[in-house]
Amino acid sequence: MTENTDEVVRRVLADTRVWAVVGLSENTARAAYGVAAYLRQHGRRTIPVHPSAPVIDGEQGYPTLRDIPFPVDVVDLFVRSDLVGPVIDEAVKIGAGAVWTQLGVRDEAAQARAREAGLDVVVDACPRIEGPRLLAWY
Numbered sequence: 001m002t003e004n005t006d007e008v009v010r011r012v013l014a015d016t017r018v019w020a021v022v023g024l025s026e027n028t029a030r031a032a033y034g035v036a037a038y039l040r041q042h043g044r045r046t047i048p049v050h051p052s053a054p055v056i057d058g059e060q061g062y063p064t065l066r067d068i069p070f071p072v073d074v075v076d077l078f079v080r081s082d083l084v085g086p087v088i089d090e091a092v093k094i095g096a097g098a099v100w101t102q103l104g105v106r107d108e109a110a111q112a113r114a115r116e117a118g119l120d121v122v123v124d125a126c127p128r129i130e131g132p133r134l135l136a137w138y
Contacts, residue, residue: 008120010134012098013127016073017045020065020096022087023078024048024056031102031126032078038128047072065090074098076127077105085110092117102126 019039024032024046033056036046040057047068048054048061055061062068065075065087075091077084077099084107091099091114098120101107106124114121122130 004122004125006134009122009125009130012074012100012120012122013131013135016098017043018047018070018072019044019074019076020047020049020062020068020072020091021076021078022049022065024054024061025050025052026054026056030078035076035078035102035126035128038131042131049075065094065096068094072096074100076100076102078102079105081106088114092119098122100125100127 021032021036024036027033039046047059048056049065050061051063053061053063072094073096075087075096077087079087084101084105088099088110096119099114100122101124103124103126111121111123
C-alpha cells in the first residue's frame with residue numbers, strides 16, 4: 001500500500017476548491033462539521049453529502065455524490081471503513097480529482113482502485129492537522 005506523501009497531501013489541500021464531505025450533517029458535535037468549517041475558513045466550498053441532504057452554512061446538501069450537479073475536486077469521507085469502497089467507486093465515476101479518508105478510515109482495495117483511476121488519495125488523515133503542518137498560509 002502506498003502511504004500519504006507530503007507532496008500529494010499538499011497538492012490536495014492547496015490546489016482544490018470544492019470538497020464533497022460525505023457524512024456532513026447539521027450535528028455540530030461531529031468531526032465532519034468542524035473539518036468542513038475549517039475548510040470553509042480557508043476558502044474551500046464544502047458540499048454536504050448525507051441522506052438527509054442538509055443545508056449547512058447556506059450550502060445545499062445532496063443525498064449521494066452522483067446527485068451533485070457540478071464538478072467536485074475532493075471527496076472527503078467521514079464514514080466507517082466498511083462503507084468506503086462504494087463511496088470511492090462513486091467518486092471515480094463522478095470524476096473527482098481526489099479522495100481523502102479521515103482518521104481511522106481505511107479500505108486498501110478501494111484506495112488502490114482510486115489511485116489506478118488517477119485520483120490523488122489521502123488516507124487516515126485530517127485537513128485540520130495536515131494544513132497547518134504543510135502550508136504556511138493554511
